Amino acid sequence: MKTLLQRTLGPLTAVTLALTVWLGIWVTPPDKVQGDLARMLYIHPALAWVALYVSFGTVVVASALYLWPRTRSLTVDRVAEAALEVSIVFIALTLITGSLWGRPAWGVWWVWDARLTSTAIMGVLELGIIALRRANLDPDIRARRSAVLALVSALNVIIIHFSVTWWQTLHQSASVLAPGGKLEVHGSMLWTMLLSFVAFTLLFSWLTRERYRLSVRRAGRTSDVLQAALAQRQAEGVPR
Amino acid sequence: MMRVAWLVARKDLRIETRSRVLLWQVLPFGVIALILSGLAVGPNDDAMRHAAPGLFYLVILLVVLFMIGRAQAVEAPAGTRTSVTMLGGDPAGIFLGKTLALALELIVTAAVLLAGVVVLLHAPLAGTASAIPSVLLTLGALAAGGTLYGALVAGADVQATLLPIIALPPFAGLLIVGEKSFAAAVAGQSSVKWLLFLSVSLLAYLAVGILLYGVTEES
Numbered sequence: 487m488k489t490l491l492q493r494t495l496g497p498l499t500a501v502t503l504a505l506t507v508w509l510g511i512w513v514t515p516p517d518k519v520q521g522d523l524a525r526m527l528y529i530h531p532a533l534a535w536v537a538l539y540v541s542f543g544t545v546v547v548a549s550a551l552y553l554w555p556r557t558r559s560l561t562v563d564r565v566a567e568a569a570l571e572v573s574i575v576f577i578a579l580t581l582i583t584g585s586l587w588g589r590p591a592w593g594v595w596w597v598w599d600a601r602l603t604s605t606a607i608m609g610v611l612e613l614g615i616i617a618l619r620r621a622n623l624d625p626d627i628r629a630r631r632s633a634v635l636a637l638v639s640a641l642n643v644i645i646i647h648f649s650v651t652w653w654q655t656l657h658q659s660a661s662v663l664a665p666g667g668k669l670e671v672h673g674s675m676l677w678t679m680l681l682s683f684v685a686f687t688l689l690f691s692w693l694t695r696e697r698y699r700l701s702v703r704r705a706g707r708t709s710d711v712l713q714a715a716l717a718q719r720q721a722e723g724v725p726r
Numbered sequence: 727m728m729r730v731a732w733l734v735a736r737k738d739l740r741i742e743t744r745s746r747v748l749l750w751q752v753l754p755f756g757v758i759a760l761i762l763s764g765l766a767v768g769p770n771d772d773a774m775r776h777a778a779p780g781l782f783y784l785v786i787l788l789v790v791l792f793m794i795g796r797a798q799a800v801e802a803p804a805g806t807r808t809s810v811t812m813l814g815g816d817p818a819g820i821f822l823g824k825t826l827a828l829a830l831e832l833i834v835t836a837a838v839l840l841a842g843v844v845v846l847l848h849a850p851l852a853g854t855a856s857a858i859p860s861v862l863l864t865l866g867a868l869a870a871g872g873t874l875y876g877a878l879v880a881g882a883d884v885q886a887t888l889l890p891i892i893a894l895p896p897f898a899g900l901l902i903v904g905e906k907s908f909a910a911a912v913a914g915q916s917s918v919k920w921l922l923f924l925s926v927s928l929l930a931y932l933a934v935g936i937l938l939y940g941v942t943e944e945s
Contacts, residue, residue, distance in 0.1 A: 622884070
């Protein structure tokens with residue numbers, strides 16, 4: 487039986503996303519300097535937040551739980567797998583929206599900026615973990631190794647986070663929560679931006695849940711096919 | 727732990743000296759990759775000298791993939807892993823031993839390639855010599871990381887193609903910092919902050935390897 491959260495997660499995600507779109511396009515004013523280009527503010531930072539902190543954070547926590555013998559279970563491994571795949575989608579969207587903003591703002595689709603480069607590397611790192619998950623290994627060994635690789639890859643998130651401070655290249659530094667806690671976005675723009683963070687976090691939760699359910703169904707189907715094949719072989723062995 | 731590390735390192739190095747794979751396959755590959763890099767840059771002396779640190783590390787990264795694969799391949803024959811596990815050797819010791827062997831092999835390879843960088847790419851000899859500390863730190867980090875990533879793909883049927891996709895993205899950071907420190911040394915500038923970053927990377931890889939190497943093997 488579905489819980490209230492399970493029943494409402496999908497509709498809640500759709501409503502918050504629709505609200506973000508409505509506020510972002512029709513309610514908030516254009517920026518004084520960037521004009522309508524600043525509306526990317528309601529998509530790009532939220533996508534990056536989910537890609538790097540929420541989804542990969544989930545992967546790291548689930549991986550650590552799998553490596554800890556007391557909490558090791560197929561469930562946490564499936565959560566790690568689901569969150570990882572969703573994270574890749576969000577990283578790709580982060581890079582694409584950043585590039586769409588960068589072309590008119592910076593004049594190029596891509597620059598070798600520390601934040602951009604480290605984020606792109608993060609995407610490839612995650613592809614590596616997925617490749618390892620597809621390798622033909624014992625399921626438990628595969629899960630352990632994927633968990634180790636996820637934990638090692640988490641170091642890159644720290645580099646991405648501090649890249650704008652350490653290297654001070656083209657990408658702007660923190661604009662919502664700047665060092666010292668001073669807010670640099672105000673009014674309806676701030677609320678719309680914060681709503682986008684909620685909306686995309688909910689989208690992540692919904693996608694991860696659906697991906698997790700798919701894994702469970704797939705495992706069940708594989709088990710059914712195996713049982714049917716075994717039953718067939720046993721029937722063949724019965725003397726007539 | 728250190729005793730196991732020493733035994734494993736000696737075993738890997740003995741296999742290497744007997745098989746001569748490093749001498750007859752890895753080193754020639756590194757030299758040809760360096761020559762091809764020079765050809766790709768073109769005959770412009772300034773451009774070549776400017777690109778030399780980056781090209782050196784690019785070739786090192788290609789070479790290290792071979793060597794990681796090789797370090798895992800010596801454990802591949804049927805029953806070897808099981809035998810090592812049954813002997814009850816400390817996984818941290820095995821990790822350190824394999825890292826030490828790989829680091830020594832990398833140092834030999836890097837020495838030849840550094841000579842190639844001076845001769846073929848016209849990097850200044852004094853500047854190249856002053857880059858040696860940063861090169862050693864980078865090679866150490868590559869060896870520790872490489873041993874860990876090699877263990878993660880060991881036994882997979884797609885090991886040869888899986889290793890680059892797993893190892894090269896995290897090594898990109900070492901390539902960047904290694905190149906920066908090498909270029910700073912060649913230009914006579916301070917490379918302290920890069921050396922610090924490389925030291926932290928080396929220690930981080932060693933710590934993760936010592937803690938988690940055993941997890942990749944047990945079943």
